Amino acid sequence: MNPRAAHHRVLVCAATVISAGLLLTACGGDKGDSKNSSGADAKGAGDKTSNVSIEITDKDCAPTPASVPAGTVKFKVHNKNSGKVTEAEVMDGGKMLGEKENLTPGLSGDFTLTLDAGKYQVYCPNAGTDHTDFTVTGAAKKTWKDDPQLVAATQGYATWIDGEVKELVSSTADFTAAVKAGDLDRARVLYGKARIHYERVEPTAEIWGDIDGRIDGRADDATTPADFTGFHRLEQAIWEKKSLAGTEKLADQLNADVQNLYTKVQTVEYQPAVIANGATDLVNEIQSSKITGEEERYSHIDLLDFEGNLAGANEAVSVLLPTLKQKDPELADTIATRYQQTADALAKYVAKPGYEQTGYVDYRKVTADQRRTLSQTVDAYAEAVSKLAGKIA
Amino acid sequence: MTDTPDITPEDRAPEQVPAVSRRRLLGAVGAGAAVAGAALGAGGAVLATRDGNSGSPGSGAAEPDAGAATVAFHDSHQAGIATPSQDRLCFATFDVTPTASKADIADLLKTWTAAAVAMTRGEPVPGDVGDVNTPPDDTGEAVGLTPGRLTITLGYGPGLFDDRFGLAKRRPSALKTLPRLPGENLDPAVTGGDLCVQACADDPQVAFHAIRNLRRLGFGTVVPRWMELGFGRTSSTSPQQATPRNLMGFKDGTRNIDATDTAMMGQHVWIGEEEPQRWIRGGSYLVSRKIKMRMEQWDRDRLGDQQDVFGRFKGSGAPLTGSKETDTPDFSARSDTGYVIPARAHIRLAAHENNKGLRILRRGYSYTDGIDPQTGDLLGGLFFIAFMKSPDQFITLQRVLGAHDSLNEYIQHIGSGLFVTPPGLSAGQDWGGQLFG
Numbered sequence: 001m002n003p004r005a006a007h008h009r010v011l012v013c014a015a016t017v018i019s020a021g022l023l024l025t026a027c028g029g030d031k032g033d034s035k036n037s038s039g040a041d042a043k044g045a046g047d048k049t050s051n052v053s054i055e056i057t058d059k060d061c062a063p064t065p066a067s068v069p070a071g072t073v074k075f076k077v078h079n080k081n082s083g084k085v086t087e088a089e090v091m092d093g094g095k096m097l098g099e100k101e102n103l104t105p106g107l108s109g110d111f112t113l114t115l116d117a118g119k120y121q122v123y124c125p126n127a128g129t130d131h132t133d134f135t136v137t138g139a140a141k142k143t144w145k146d147d148p149q150l151v152a153a154t155q156g157y158a159t160w161i162d163g164e165v166k167e168l169v170s171s172t173a174d175f176t177a178a179v180k181a182g183d184l185d186r187a188r189v190l191y192g193k194a195r196i197h198y199e200r201v202e203p204t205a206e207i208w209g210d211i212d213g214r215i216d217g218r219a220d221d222a223t224t225p226a227d228f229t230g231f232h233r234l235e236q237a238i239w240e241k242k243s244l245a246g247t248e249k250l251a252d253q254l255n256a257d258v259q260n261l262y263t264k265v266q267t268v269e270y271q272p273a274v275i276a277n278g279a280t281d282l283v284n285e286i287q288s289s290k291i292t293g294e295e296e297r298y299s300h301i302d303l304l305d306f307e308g309n310l311a312g313a314n315e316a317v318s319v320l321l322p323t324l325k326q327k328d329p330e331l332a333d334t335i336a337t338r339y340q341q342t343a344d345a346l347a348k349y350v351a352k353p354g355y356e357q358t359g360y361v362d363y364r365k366v367t368a369d370q371r372r373t374l375s376q377t378v379d380a381y382a383e384a385v386s387k388l389a390g391k392i393a
Numbered sequence: 394m395t396d397t398p399d400i401t402p403e404d405r406a407p408e409q410v411p412a413v414s415r416r417r418l419l420g421a422v423g424a425g426a427a428v429a430g431a432a433l434g435a436g437g438a439v440l441a442t443r444d445g446n447s448g449s450p451g452s453g454a455a456e457p458d459a460g461a462a463t464v465a466f467h468d469s470h471q472a473g474i475a476t477p478s479q480d481r482l483c484f485a486t487f488d489v490t491p492t493a494s495k496a497d498i499a500d501l502l503k504t505w506t507a508a509a510v511a512m513t514r515g516e517p518v519p520g521d522v523g524d525v526n527t528p529p530d531d532t533g534e535a536v537g538l539t540p541g542r543l544t545i546t547l548g549y550g551p552g553l554f555d556d557r558f559g560l561a562k563r564r565p566s567a568l569k570t571l572p573r574l575p576g577e578n579l580d581p582a583v584t585g586g587d588l589c590v591q592a593c594a595d596d597p598q599v600a601f602h603a604i605r606n607l608r609r610l611g612f613g614t615v616v617p618r619w620m621e622l623g624f625g626r627t628s629s630t631s632p633q634q635a636t637p638r639n640l641m642g643f644k645d646g647t648r649n650i651d652a653t654d655t656a657m658m659g660q661h662v663w664i665g666e667e668e669p670q671r672w673i674r675g676g677s678y679l680v681s682r683k684i685k686m687r688m689e690q691w692d693r694d695r696l697g698d699q700q701d702v703f704g705r706f707k708g709s710g711a712p713l714t715g716s717k718e719t720d721t722p723d724f725s726a727r728s729d730t731g732y733v734i735p736a737r738a739h740i741r742l743a744a745h746e747n748n749k750g751l752r753i754l755r756r757g758y759s760y761t762d763g764i765d766p767q768t769g770d771l772l773g774g775l776f777f778i779a780f781m782k783s784p785d786q787f788i789t790l791q792r793v794l795g796a797h798d799s800l801n802e803y804i805q806h807i808g809s810g811l812f813v814t815p816p817g818l819s820a821g822q823d824w825g826g827q828l829f830g
Contacts, residue, residue, distance in 0.1 A: 273526045338613055341492055376490070380613035390527025 049074050049112070052134075054088045054122060056080065056103060060132060061088045061124035067135040070117045076110045079103040085127045090134065092120055116143065144272050150392070153319040154270045160315050161201050161270075165262045168197035172258045176251035179234055182244050191238065192301045192358045195231060198258075199308025200315070202285060203278035204268060205261055214257045218295075230254055232298075239298035272320060276389035279316035282309045283382035291375045293363055303349050303360035306374075310346065314339055317385060320392050328391045335388065338381040345377040461539045466513045468817040470663065473544030474677055474754070474780050475652040477631040479593040482623030482758040483600035484681065484776065485608065486550070486586025486810060487615035495558040495829070501614045502825030505547070505607055506818065515540030518606050532609065535602040541594035545603055547824055548589040548679045548812030563830060565664070565673045565813045567783050571680070574788070575795035576806065583683050583808030586618040591679070591778065597622065619808070621683065623758025623776045630756060636710060636718060639775055640759050641691055641803070643703050644710035647718055648744070650754040661752045662780050664813075672830060675816030677780040680753075680787045683760070683808025686774035691803045702799040704738030712740060737799040743790060753779040753786050774804065784811055 050068035054061050056079040063075070077088045077100040089099035090113060097120070100109040120134040144150040171194035178186035198205065198216060206212045213221060215230040222228035229250055237247050289295040290306045317335060324332045355362035366374070464472045489498060508518045512535075520530025554564035570585070592603035601622065608617050627639045628646030631653050636644045650657050659665065664676045691699070696707060704722065705712055712722035714733050724741055726733040734741050745752045761773030779787060795801065815827055 277526070334613070341613075376616040380490075383609065383612040386528045390524045 048072070051076065053078065056082050056085050056088055056124055056127075058082045058084050058127060060127050060129040061085065061122055062129075062132045063122045063134050066133065067137060068115075070115060070136050070138040072112060073115050073136070074110055074112045075100070076108065077103060078108040079105055081105050082127075085124050087124060089123045090120055091123050091131075092118070096123075114143070147323075149323050150272050150320075153272060153323065154275065156319045157270055157275050157316060158268065160319075161204050161268075162266060164197050164201045165204075165258075165265045168194060168201070169255075169258050169262050171197055172255060175234075176255050179238075179244055179251045180248050184238060184242065184244060187234075187238050187244065188299075189357045191231070191235060191299060192304045192356055195296075195301065196304055196308040198231070199285075199305045200312035201265075202309065202312065203281045204265060206281075207268070208261070208264060211257055211261050211264070215254065215261065218297075230257065232295075235296065235298045239300075272323070272392050273389040275316045276320055276385075276392060279313040279388065280382060280386045282313040282316070283378060283385055285309045286378050287375060287382065291371055291378065296363070299356065300363040301356055301358045301360075302363040303346065303366075304358040306346055307360070310339075310342060313381075313385065317388065320388065323392045324388060331384065331387055331391060334384045335381075338377075338384050342377050342381045345374050462542050463514055463540045464542050464544050466510050466545075466818070467820050470675055470677075470817045471544075471546045471814055472513070472817070473546035473591055473593050474662070474756070474814065475630070475658060476542070476544050476593070477634055477652070478626040478628060478756055479542050479544070479600075480595050480624070480626055481593065481597040481600050482626075482776065482778075483592045483597070483604045483620065484589065484623065484778070485604045485620040486589040486618045486812075487608075487611060488618050489553070489557070489587045489615055490613065493614045497614045498558060499825035499829055501611055502547075502828060503823040504610050506823035506825070508606060508610055509545040509547075509603075512603050512606065513540065513543045513545060515543070518610070532602065532605055534605075535599050538596055538599055541596040541599040543592065543594040543599050543603060545607075546591040546593075546679075546814055548591070548814040549828070550585060550587045550589065550810065550812050552585070553587045560828070563670060563672065563828070565670050565676075566668060567678065567785065568811070568813045569784075571784065571809055571811045572788065574791045574806070576801055577795065577809065578805055578807060579809050580807050583619045583621070585810055586812075588615060589679065589681070589810060589812045597624065621760055621776050623760050625759040627757045627759055627775060628755040630754065640686055640688060640773060641699070641703075642707055643699075643705060644718060645703070645739075646755060647705075647710060648740070650752050652754060657752070658754070660782075661786070662754045662782055664782050664816075667782075672827065673813060673815055676814050677754075677782065678784045678787075679810075679812045679814050680777075680779050680781070680784060681808070681810040681812075682775075682777040682806050684775040684777055685772070685805050685807050687803045687805075688771050688773065694803075701735050701738060702803070704734040704740035713738075735799065737797050739794070739798055739800045742793050742798050748790060748793070751786055751789060753781040753790065755779045780814070 048069075049072040052063045052065065052068060052073055052075050054063050054075055054077045056077065061077075075088070075090060075098070079086060083105055086103050087099060087101040088103075090097045097115075098111045098113045100111055103109055115136045117136050117138050120136065121131045122134050123131050171190070175187065175190040175194045178190050202212075202216075205215065213230075216232065217228065217230055218232050219228050219236065231254065233250055234247060234254070237244055237250075286306050286309045290302045290309065293300065293302055295305055296302045317339070321332060321336075324335075349361045349366060350359060351361045352359065354360050355365075464476050466472060511517065511519050515535075515538075517531030517533070517536065549568075551564075551569050554560045554568060590604060590607055592600040594600040594603070604620065611617075625640075626637055628649045629636050630649060630651070632651055636647045639645045650661060652658060652662075662677050664674050664678070666674070668674055694702075700707055700713060709716070710718035711720055712734060714723035714726045715721070722734055722740055722744065724732070724734055724744065724747065732741075741747060755777070756779065757775055757777040759773065760776040761771065763772055764770070765772045781787060795806070815824070818824065818827060
């Protein structure tokens with residue numbers, strides 16, 4: 001039934017707990033509501049949410065009640081006084097469905113899942129009894145997993161992500177080899193060739209915040225200079241310091257981190273709405289860190305990153321497009337049109353072989369007015385993409 | 394020092410869940426008030442509105458005493474022109490994107506109409522509510538706030554009537570870019586635009602919310618060109634309103650057109666039978682000018698000179714030839730040294746008596762953009778907005794003022810716009826249908 005093998009991490013839960021109603025809306029009567037007027041009838045209304053409280057102690061994290069009917073379940077997690085146990089997860093066998101982390105004593109948090117009938121476990125690492133059973137009763141609800149088209153979409157997306165991260169591993173190896181050889185010229189060109197793969201898969205990489213921080217963090221994210229590692233630390237060495245002296249360890253760490261990412265990525269299971277919202281995140285990324293020139297502040301290869309984010313968003317949208325076309329052809333058209341407009345806007349800056357062989361001009365050559373035009377085009381695309389998740393889920 | 398009326402938004406109600414509770418809130422606020430119950434769309438809920446301007450702008454509506462009042466959207470003229478000036482403004486202009494078609498604009502204007510109707514009633518932008526996977530259709534920052542007499546006034550710039558959208562044959566006869574005027578130094582970044590939206594309300598967040606949501610609905614069809622947030626109306630447009638002061642500390646709207654005077658409005662403000670384009674009759678031309686004040690220099694000018702520059706006493710607001718604010722200036726009165734109201738005084742040059750009866754309806758606001766990064770001086774001044782039947786009224790006046798006004802030493806026109814605002818819509822009509830015919 002699962003598109004990928006067991007022990008998969010579910011992207012939705014790790015990244016953000018926004019999944020309430022995800023599956024719910026997938027199976028609630030679809031009204032194909034492309035009109036934008038009536039308000040009121042929130043999709044899936046009529047389904048009840050069950051509330052389950054989880055009290056974290058050193059002893060355990062038993063759920064109350066221990067059994068609920070199938071549907072939307074809201075878990076309220078409270079850490080009363082344990083400094084040792086600070087998180088609770090809901091597991092389906094070896095698979096984590098949702099969690100609340102970093103709850104220091106006194107803190108509470110909640111997350112919502114849509115659960116089919118079955119046996120689950122609440123898991124709190126380091127507690128005396130760390131697993132407690134949790135039962136969901138009633139008829140199994142239909143979910144997106146009963147829709148072969150959506151299952152194919154998530155599989156297709158997973159395959160694509162795996163492929164990209166694999167290429168990230170090998171292109172990063174090439175790049176770091178140049179770094180370790182002290183070959184500045186080669187490193188300048190190979191940097192972008194690795195970067196683009198990361199930019200395509202960013203929302204997936206970001207579910208492991210620590211790895212993402214080590215690979216893609218900026219100088220201003222680091223609390224100490226030693227915490228500034230990864231691509232941008234090397235970028236700074238190449239373009240600003242113009243010296244690769246002392247970067248050997250950084251290169252090795254980057255290789256290890258992308259390899260670790262590759263291992264982890266293969267365990268991710270994607271849900272359609274999460275893929276869709278990942279697309280919005282990618283387009284927002286263009287807006288917040290590429291248009292501004294923030295991300296590649298030393299190398300100025302921002303247009304290449306732009307291409308990466310855009311391709312990542314387009315892939316996510318493309319796998320969901322067959323479903324969207326059935327549910328809201330008008331939105332599908334709008335998204336397609338605005339993607340093309342964004343791609344066309346970017347294409348104005350194509351150059352061969354281009355600045356640092358990126359295929360684009362040096363971003364410093366793009367004027368403030370031109371950046372504003374790019375930004376407005378991206379904004380329009382993002383606005384349309386942001387409506388996708390609610391339609392396909 | 395200032396005698397501007399104390400129109401502050403009501404205490405903000407606690408955060409409410411969208412739609413339903415907002416309606417309930419409004420109903421509760423409006424309940425004790427005398428009025429019209431308006432049946433509201435889908436839910437069938439009834440909102441007791443306090444329509445301070447019910448039906449006709451000429452009805453001499455009293456200044457409302459609470460932020461709960463709404464101004465009717467559907468009327469023969471657009472709201473926000475004859476409406477007694479609200480205290481706050483958010484004004485933005487937009488350009489049509491190169492890829493947008495005539496159909497895109499028509500669609501957008503239809504959507505904007507629906508959103509404007511809802512927002513001026515104090516309701517959120519219509520759409521789905523509560524789907525956690527989709528961004529909410531309303532941005533939400535006005536939830537729990539009262540409608541604050543919000544008005545949304547739409548205008549079209551000259552560029553819209555070029556050959557892009559087949560509108561050339563519907564171009565209002567006097568709509569063209571303003572000619573170069575004396576003394577101006579216009580920044581293209583705050584000049585022009587294919588469309589403009591003036592949102593006025595007694596709460597700045599309500600006004601901003603309106604522009605923000607229209608901008609959001611416009612993605613892909615229009616892009617914002619510039620935006621200004623105005624505070625402190627600088628003119629009164631009805632006799633019930635006290636004359637406010639501009640940032641120079643002077644009363645500068647005393648002799649403005651009284652917008653409740655329908656004859657005066659017909660004569661000077663509303664586009665009438667003289668216009669061959671029937672569809673625009675009942676509309677008005679909107680001139681916007683961003684005027685920078687050299688506030689530091691002004692504040693160092695001696696009181697006598699400040700009063701000579703305006704031709705009024707700073708304290709009372711009375712003309713230099715009178716004792717009360719509303720006294721008619723005597724432009725012929727002389728002292729030993731010359732005219733009592735100096736030859737280049739602002740009120741003399743702007744007076745209708747000295748301009749063959751020419752008048753415009755001023756509806757401006759003060760603005761600030763913070764501090765000039767180069768000099769450390771305050772950046773701000775007057776965001777001048779005026780309505781008139783023909784742009785020639787402004788052009789004629791500004792040619793005189795721009796060339797001779799003593800005030801020019803302390804001000805500069807840095808932004809500009811000319812738009813035509815169409816007449817009001819009746820229920821069921823939308824801006825797109827009205828524009829394209």
